[in-house]
Amino acid sequence: MRIMTIIFISLFCFAGIAWINAGNKPSPIKFIVPPGWPQPLYNFKSNPLTKEGFELGRKLFYDEKLSKDSTISCASCHQQFGGFATYDHNLSHGYNNTLTTRNAPSLQNLAWQKEFMWDGGIVHLDLQPMAPLTAINEMGETLENVIKKLNRDTAYKRMFKAAFGAPLINTQKMNMAISQFVLMLVSSNSKYDKVMRGAAAFILPEKLGYDIFKKKCSSCHTEPLFSDFSYRNTGLKLDNTLNDYGRMKITHDKKDSLKFKVPSLRNVAITAPYGHDGRFFSLQNVYEHYRNKMVVMDNTDSLLLHKIPLSNYETGQLTAFLHTLTDTSFLKNPAFAPPGYDITPVFIHYH
Amino acid sequence: MRKGYFVIVLFICLATGGFTFIYKNKEATTAIHFKNLVGNKELKLFDETYTNNFGEPFVINKFRYYISHISIVDGSDKEINLSNNYYLVNEDDSLSKMIQLPAAGIKSISFLIGVDSAKNISGVQTGSLDPMNGMFWTWNSGYVFAKLEGQSDSSHAPAHSFTWDVGGFRARENALRRIKLNVPAGRSSADNVIVVQADILKWFSGAHPLKISQSPVCHQPGVLAMQIADNYSAMFSIAP
Numbered sequence: 001m002r003i004m005t006i007i008f009i010s011l012f013c014f015a016g017i018a019w020i021n022a023g024n025k026p027s028p029i030k031f032i033v034p035p036g037w038p039q040p041l042y043n044f045k046s047n048p049l050t051k052e053g054f055e056l057g058r059k060l061f062y063d064e065k066l067s068k069d070s071t072i073s074c075a076s077c078h079q080q081f082g083g084f085a086t087y088d089h090n091l092s093h094g095y096n097n098t099l100t101t102r103n104a105p106s107l108q109n110l111a112w113q114k115e116f117m118w119d120g121g122i123v124h125l126d127l128q129p130m131a132p133l134t135a136i137n138e139m140g141e142t143l144e145n146v147i148k149k150l151n152r153d154t155a156y157k158r159m160f161k162a163a164f165g166a167p168l169i170n171t172q173k174m175n176m177a178i179s180q181f182v183l184m185l186v187s188s189n190s191k192y193d194k195v196m197r198g199a200a201a202f203i204l205p206e207k208l209g210y211d212i213f214k215k216k217c218s219s220c221h222t223e224p225l226f227s228d229f230s231y232r233n234t235g236l237k238l239d240n241t242l243n244d245y246g247r248m249k250i251t252h253d254k255k256d257s258l259k260f261k262v263p264s265l266r267n268v269a270i271t272a273p274y275g276h277d278g279r280f281f282s283l284q285n286v287y288e289h290y291r292n293k294m295v296v297m298d299n300t301d302s303l304l305l306h307k308i309p310l311s312n313y314e315t316g317q318l319t320a321f322l323h324t325l326t327d328t329s330f331l332k333n334p335a336f337a338p339p340g341y342d343i344t345p346v347f348i349h350y351h
Numbered sequence: 352m353r354k355g356y357f358v359i360v361l362f363i364c365l366a367t368g369g370f371t372f373i374y375k376n377k378e379a380t381t382a383i384h385f386k387n388l389v390g391n392k393e394l395k396l397f398d399e400t401y402t403n404n405f406g407e408p409f410v411i412n413k414f415r416y417y418i419s420h421i422s423i424v425d426g427s428d429k430e431i432n433l434s435n436n437y438y439l440v441n442e443d444d445s446l447s448k449m450i451q452l453p454a455a456g457i458k459s460i461s462f463l464i465g466v467d468s469a470k471n472i473s474g475v476q477t478g479s480l481d482p483m484n485g486m487f488w489t490w491n492s493g494y495v496f497a498k499l500e501g502q503s504d505s506s507h508a509p510a511h512s513f514t515w516d517v518g519g520f521r522a523r524e525n526a527l528r529r530i531k532l533n534v535p536a537g538r539s540s541a542d543n544v545i546v547v548q549a550d551i552l553k554w555f556s557g558a559h560p561l562k563i564s565q566s567p568v569c570h571q572p573g574v575l576a577m578q579i580a581d582n583y584s585a586m587f588s589i590a591p
Contacts, residue, residue, distance in 0.1 A: 122490070124475075124492065130487070134489055135490070170477055171483050172477050252573050
């Protein structure tokens, strides 16, 4: 009889443990594809979105401890109020008074992108965080130290367990969590989107601007993501202090010299400065480049061989239209603010 | 009666588990032991100055390479593919230089130096492929397949660095190389250790003569990386 009792008790314990573990399963988040948008390219099956994974990613994204001297987080250069780009800086600032050679791109709608960085050198979203974490002029830390720091933190141990079922902290899980957070940064609720859904109407300058946009800009800045994510030479002269040849750095092909990825124009009104090196401080600077200052080179995009003629009237109307791409529900979404805040506090930016 | 039944069931469960365990341990295995050499001297990191065929002196601080997609032909001519195992052989870590293979009487062994393109582009990997092992280019996604780093008086690079990091999985820059080694005949079938020697001097001379004074640094995929890969693909041999 005693053996039966033992077996019964063990079975009960197993069932109990299974039940408790089942109760701790992370709660899935459904990724919503805005109506009319293409299917996302990110493979969600390999990294299913969960509330716990998202919250962990959010904590990592805002944690300065990930940098060498605990001064810089992902959010230092990807600020919510600046469309997750850097407000006001042409080049991003890094560890120990360093400057990077590029303008931080806005983080939005990343699930629809295949390659990352201005030169597309990074081929998977999960691989992306390692570049800024380890670059000496960004966060300046080693992956080994980052993982060590996280392992010393009981809150992280708890959160990794909640998100992935085991307290194991490694590069893969860390990056998957960060991916989960940034994948949710979907901007699809601007005035433009409302107009497309029939829930709002353009005023006259916006409508005229949209017509100009469709005629002169949208072959590269394709709707609804406002980029086709291709690499193009748009007649940007080489800066001889940066020596940034863009896509050619990755492909080592002369044809790709000075080609950079077409940036999305969503939230463009608040993501100045513009260009891979932030050389344009305003939309007006950008118009001036395309209608006048650009240098047509051997491999300049065929659509730009005659530059883009734009009258002063047209630039005004274009500006009116581009402002309709500002998505305040995205910029002020409390779910994307640092943990514990309802909106990104301005003090998050120190340098 | 009931009690007896349970005891029997319990016994069968335990016994099956136990037998499986014993059986697994009794499976035929062969250990591959990687032995890194410079010429005919065993490699010592940091402390020894070696000379390549061009008379250039060098000291080695790091020597690592990935071995993957191992395929072996065993004593009964059966081909065994271990495509899911990736090994990082690291001179600094003696455990990493021993690989256990599930076969006996191995006749030949072939493997890739490096990491196949699929693993380069499908997110963050774990274990020996964890980017934390310092064998991953973060700014231009991809694994460093093999790494030979140190100093040389012949190097004009800052701090006389001599750093050859080889990788590249894209079509025109493919530095993946497959190695095939035949195990010398006449070995005792009971001998279950195969010593694979890797001669670093082959990195400099082989298909392409490569001087430290001309190219002290290789940090990206491309022509130089592919030339080094051609050279080092001839560095392996099986000790008699």
